[in-house]
Amino acid sequence: RLDPRFNNILMAESVANSTYNALTFQLAKRFSKGYQFSANYTLSKAEDDAPEQNMVATQAGNLVVQDPTNRARGRGPALADQRHTFNMSFVGRPQFNFENKALNYIVNNNQLGIILTANSGERYDVVASTDINLDGFIGSDNPVGITRNQFKTPKQTNVDLRYSRFIDFTERYKLEVFGEFLNVFNINSVFQVNNRTVTTDALGNITGTIPTPQNSPVTSLDSRQFQIGFKFIF
Template identity: 25%
Template sequence: NTYNIGTRPAPLFTGFGQDVRSLPGITPPGTLTFPQQKPANDSRRIESTLDEALVAPINYSWNATFERQLPKGLVVQASYIGRLGRKLLAQRDIMALNNLVDPKSGMDWYTAAGILERLRAQGTSISAVQQIPYFANLYPADLAAQVNANYFGETVLNETLNQTQAIYQIALEVFGNDWTDTQDALDTGINAHYFFNPQYGALAAFSSIGNSSYHAGTVSVRERLGEKLTLDFNYTLSHSRDDASGLQTSGLPASTFGNGFILNPIRQHDWYADSDFDVRHIINVNAVWQLPIGRGQWLLGDTNRWVNGILGSWQLAGIYRWNSGLPAPNLFDDARWATNWNVQSSVVRTKPLQSCPTRGGLDAPKLFGCDPKGAYQSFRNALPGESGDRNVFRLPGYVSLDLGLSKSFNLPWGENQKFQIRWETFNVTNTQHFGKMDISRTGTGVTLDPSTATPPSNWSNFTAIQGTPRVMQFGFRYSF
C-alpha cells in the first residue's frame, strides 16, 4: 500500500455500488476462478489457512466446595475445580508429510527411517547397512541414479548402492537429521508424491481439534470481620494439560508458528503435555493490620497524647505471592526438520534430567547452570515422526512481597479533615528470579548429535528477570 494522507491520497469512497474496477492501480484479470488454487508444481510452499469445518469449542466444567466457619471470624473453604475442553481452536499442518505404509512388509516410514536415523547417529558405515524391505518394496533398484539425475543434478550418491543404502547416504552425508529434506529428495528423484502434496510443503490450518484438561484443589482461610486484622490466605494446587496452548493469534504469520501449533497431526497425542501456562503451586496472602500500638492498645496503652500522636494508629498492609515456575521453552533441533517441513521438532532426553537454574557469576545465568555440558549431551535429535519433548523443564518460580505502612492524623481545626502519610515498598526483599531465556538457534537449539558436542556459550542462558527490582514510594494525602 503506497497511499498516504498527504501527497498520494487513496481513492475516495463515493457510495455503495461504486465501480472498483475503474479505480487506479487495479488491473482485473481476464478470467477468475473460485476458489483460487495453487499450481501443483511441487514448490513446497509454506502457507496458512482456515479449516472450513470450524465449530464452537466445547467446555465441560464442574466443582465442589466445602466451607466451615470457625471461631474469631475465621472462614475455611476447600474446593475442587475440574474442566475439560474439546474441539478447541488449534493449528495443524493439513499437508503434513505422509507416514506411508508399505502394504507388503507392513512397515511405515517412521519405523523404517527411524532405523536409519539410529544408525546414522551411531556413525554406522554405509556398507554395514542392511537392506530394509520397506525401501526395497517401494523404490526402484536404480534409486541412487534417479535421485542424482532429478534432484541433485550431479553425482552425489554412489549409484551401486541398494535402495536402503542410497537413502542412508543422503542422511549420513547430505542432510543429517533433516529427514523431510530426504523425503523431498526421494519424491523429486522418482517423480512421485509418496510424502508431499504437489501444491504445498506445509499448510497450517486453524481447526477445531484441540483438547485440554484442568484439575485444581484450592484452600482458602479468611478473616473478614476482625477489629484489628483482615486476612486472606489462598493456596492452589493445579495441573493443566493440552495439545496446543496458543491463542488464535499465536501462529501468525505462517513463518512464526506459536504454541498453538500441533507439530505432527498424524500423532496428535504425542504433543499432549503440560500446558504452556501450567503453574503447579500458587500461594497468595493479603492482609491489613492495625498495629496494636498507642493509647488503649497492647503496647503503650497508657501513653500521653503526644507519643500516641507519633506512634499510635499505624496500619500495615501487605500482599505476598509465591508460585512455582512455568514450563521452560522447548529445546529444538537447531537447523533440522525431522518430521514437519516448516517447524522443527523438539529434542528428546536420553537420560533423566532436571533443570538447575543458576544466578550466574563469571558465567551468565543459565537454566542448566550446574552442568551445561552434561545437560547438553543428555539429548538426542528427534526421530522421523517424533514431535519431541514438550514442556518437561521448569523455569524458576516467582515470589514477591509488597508492604505499605500508613498513618492518618485528625487535624484539630475540623473533625472531617485528615492528613495521611504513606510509605509503600514493592518487592520488599528485592528478589529477582530469572524468567526469560535466549530462544535463538544457539540459545535453545541443540546441534546435530549433541551427545559428544560442547554447548555454545549462550546455550540455556537467561536474558531477563521476572517482575521488577525493589521500588519504594512515599505519599501524603490531605482530605477535607
C-alpha cells in the same frame, strides 16, 4: 497429484484439547480488632496437546504442532501450568489507649499492609535447531529425549510492604502519608528464558547446551522499588 499453481500450502485448524485440575484452600478474616488477613493456596495441573497461541504464522515454529496427524504425541504441560500458587495479604491498624496523650498520638493511626506471593516456576519449551520432522518449520520440534514444555523457571516469590500514617485535622478532613516498598527483599525471580533453541544434529540429538534460567535469562520480576505518597481525604 501435485498442483503446479502452488509451492507450499499451509493448512491451519483451530483445534486443541486441554485439561485443568485444581484444588484450592482459602482462609480469611474480616477487619476486626485492628487487623484483617486473607490467604489462599492452589495446587493445580494444566495439560494440552497444541500451542497456546491463537494466531496463524508461517515462520513461527512454536505455533506448529509437531505431528499434525496425532496431536496426542505432543501432549504435555501447558505454559500456564504452575503447580503451586500461594497468596497472602495482611492489613493491621491497631488502636491503643494510654493515659499519656502524646504516646496515644504516636502509636495510633498507623497502618501496615503486607502482600506475599509464592509460586512455582513457569513452563517453557526447548526446541531443536533443525527441522526434525521435515515439515518445513525450524524451531517447532523437541530434541531427542525432551518433551514439550518440559522445563520450568525457578520458583517466584515476592513481598510488598506499605506503611500509612493518618493525620486527622477534623472528623471530615484527614491526610494519609504512605510509603510503599515493592519487592522489599529485592528477590530476582526469572520467569522467561531468552534463547529456547538448542543445537542438534539432523536426527535431533542434542549437541549443544540446553538453555536454562541460569545461562540464558531474559526477563525477571521488577527489582526493589520505593515510593512515597500523600492522600487528602474529605
